[in-house]
Amino acid sequence: MNPEVKESEFSASADINGDDPLLLPASTSDASQQWRQVGEKVYSFLSGLPEYLSEFFGEYKRPIITLGLIFGGIVGVKLVLAVLDALNDIPLLAPTFELVGFGYTAWFVYRYLLRASNRQELVQDIETLKDQVVGSINSTTKS
CATH class of the missing domain: 1.20.5 (Single alpha-helices involved in coiled-coils or other helix-helix interfaces)
Structure with a gap:
């Protein structure tokens, strides 16, 4: 049980035409x-x-x-x-959210929109928030 291939065994496995099966044809190399x-x-x-x-x-x-x-x-x-x-x-969750929304809307209208002084306070709060987010014009010109 010799794993090496002898020369006589190798030459016996060649094609009848004498072509070596291990060589690639020219088209394969291209x-x-x-x-x-x-x-x-x-x-x-x-x-x-x-x-x-x-x-x-x-x-x-x-x-x-x-x-x-x-x-x-x-x-x-x-x-x-x-x-x-x-x-x-989810049952009962959607109506609960609606009630919370209605309650907050009622509170907001009562707190900020019914009286003129409260509306002015709301405008001032919005301006303050806008200045904090965007930046005030006065602070950019002084720098």
């Missing part, structure tokens, strides 16, 4: 050369891909970010709607 060329082209493309992507992202950074924010906003709205739909399917 195909492998074409595959090698394709592989080189793919390799050169993939090796330059990080530079191309960084250049592309640098040039179109703002539109890409805008599209990402729009897409994220759409996904966020869909997610919130799905959660609200799931909560509305």
Whole structure:
């Protein structure tokens, strides 16, 4: 049980025409050369891909970010709607939320909208909040 192949056994396995079965025909080597060329082209493309992507992202950074924010906003709205739909399917929870909403609306109208002095207070609170979020015009001109 010798694992080595003897020369006489190897020559007996050759074709009748004398072709060596281990040698590839010429068409197969042409195909492998074409595959090698394709592989080189793919390799050169993939090796330059990080530079191309960084250049592309640098040039179109703002539109890409805008599209990402729009897409994220759409996904966020869909997610919130799905959660609200799931909560509305729970018995007695939807009517409870409606009662809470009606109660808060009644309190808000009573607290801020019935009297003129309270409406002015609401306007001042909104202006203060707007200045905190956006920044006041006076603070930007003094700097």
